Amino acid sequence: MSFLKEIQQTAQQVAEAISAALQIETEIVDDSMTIIAGTGKYHEKINSKEEGGQIEAGFLYGRVLQTNQPFVVEDVQNDPSYDPSVLAGVAEELAELCTPIHHDGKVIGVIGLIAFNDSQHRTLISNKIALLTFLQRMSELLSTTIAEQEAVNKWLKTMHQQEVLIESIHEGIIAIDEHGKITTCNLTAQQLIKRAKDELIGQPLSSIWDNSPMLSVLTTGKGYVGQEERYVLDNHEMHFIVTARPIHLNEQVIGVVASFRRMAEMRRLAYELTTEPKDLNFSEIQGKSRAISVALKQAQKVARGNSNILITGESGTGKGMMAAAIHFSSTRYKGPFIIVNCGAIPEALLESELFGYAGGAFTGAKREGKAGKFELADGGTIFLDEIGDLPLHLQVKLLHVLQSKQVERVGSNQVTQVNIRVISATNKSLEEMVQNKEFREDLYFRLNVIPLQMPPLRERVEDIPILLDHFLVKYRQMIDTPLLDFSDEVKQLFMQYPWPGNVRELENAVEYAINMETTPYVGIESVPARIRRAVQSKEIDMGVDDDISLKDRLKIYEQRILTELLQKYGHSLEAKRLIAEKLDIGLATLYRKLEGFKLLESEK
Secondary structure (H helix, E strand, O other): OOOOOOOOOOOHHHHHHHHHHOEEEEEEOOOOEEEEEEEEEEHHHOEEEEHHHHHOOOHHHHHHHHHHHEEEEEEEOOOOOOOHHHHHHOOOOOOOEEEEEEEEEEEEEEEEEEEOOHHHHHHHHOOOOHHHHHHHHHHHHHHHHHHHHHHHHHHHHHHHHHHHHHOOOOOOEEEEEEOOEEEEOOHHHHHHOOOOOOOOOOOEHHOOOOOOOHHHHHHHHHOEEEEEEEEEEEOOEEEEOOOEEEEEEOOOEEEEEEEEHHHHHHHHHHHHOOOOOOOHHHHHOOOOHHHHHHHHHHHHHHHOOOOOOEEOOOOOOHHHHHHHHHHHOOOOOOOOEEEEEOHHHHHHHHHHHHHOOOOOOOOOOOOOEEOOOOHHHOEEEEEEEEHOOOOOOHHHHHHHHHHOOOEOEOOOOOOOOOOEEEEEOOOOOOOHHHHOOOEEEEEEEHOEEEEEOOOHHHHHHHHHHHHHHHHHHHHHHHHHHOOOOHHHHHHHHHHHHHOOHHHHHHHHHHHHHHHHOOOEEHHHOOOOOOHHHHHHHHHHOOOOOOOOOOHHHHHHHHHHHHHHHHHHHHOOOOHHHHHHHOOOHHHHHHHHHHHHHHOOOOOO
């Protein structure tokens, strides 16, 4: 499309104005010889071709376009180079005065004044210099109009590009002017605020976000990044992370633009960026025994729901793996899986870790506050490991979260709705703790909606060869060793050992053996010494060796008693105090005996 064609309506208005003022017909053609505007008989020929559309034929308008010069034809009837109509003897024009139209240094058309009667002819010829000057001014007017139209088109194009860009952003975008009124918002913003665009544009920001910090940016000129903000509009609660920046013009703040996202979405992104994806499923839990098969079957059934689950079992039985498999097999698998070890976090920090804190809640707290694990788990699952170690005062807050699905940060009176599933685990007897007033009964029933029991390894001995093969493949790849298998003697040894540390202890023993072995098969010498001694002690106790002395037999029995008590009560300081109390010996004496029997050494 030619430049003049884009402003055809304006060109026609100019032509009509000229004719009305001068009482002379006017014609405007573009650089393709198309009639863009005209009066009199030319009006009927608009959008048709002048001079047959042949610029190089040598006729008047073609010469103007080619030479970039104005022309005056005083006697059209006797000028065969004027127009093909003269050669055909049908020309009606008597005289014409025309000049090129310029834009951006190029000829883009011609504007002409044409006389059809004697009066117009006299006016045209007698005033040709003044009329040429006038036509040049009209040419400049058209050129200016084209430039303005180009600027408008460019502006519209830029605005459209910006609009598409803004709409393509997944964050909500909202802008206000210097008066605090909303000037722009994208579709995401409409969805997050739950208001249509026509209900937002032109409205004061305070009508949707009361006391928004964006308004202070208008006066201070200082923006902010990643600030947590909460609003309520028509019972719709909004919890956003907002970044706002001022718009400056001539060192004056003329508005503010802000981007924002739902806090829950930011938590999900933070989880995805900081957590290694582990798409665990039930097939990761190795074993074919009846005990583990029953546990897996129950877990697969309950994974489909949203009820709270309590997984019990000794340390090292795979409670964490079971919890992860349930999450990734549930409808929540796209949401976060947040793990909290209630026994590993210091009690002074546990409350703020679980429930988060408001800005300035305590010395050292971040100014913007921090979301707790329950907020981070929104839309997914939170796994509370070692739940039996949760202090009583936090059990009350946990019960409130389970009942109301709301979290209140430390130092804040605002509540946040959370959509979570709670899976907890413990190696303690919560029922005994309830009886001893160490664990709240109401919380126990809330957590224990669906109980799952992870069997100890000694009750699934037939799974040991399967686990040995699984761990052999795992650590053979990690250590890059050509090991082929375990010797029969080692397999038998592992089958006889009671595995107080369960699958975790077995895995550690396999890793140790693979690191120690230099032959293609793992032999007895590469097995951790404590396992060899324990099995040997068991064989002696069963009468394998009749030549052992009474003193050595007493040591063996003493070692066995200590081993069984450790298996029953665990290796924590509290467990050792309980064992010392049951054996009626001092704690220091117990430690000395455990050290003598090498029962305090690391598992490897």
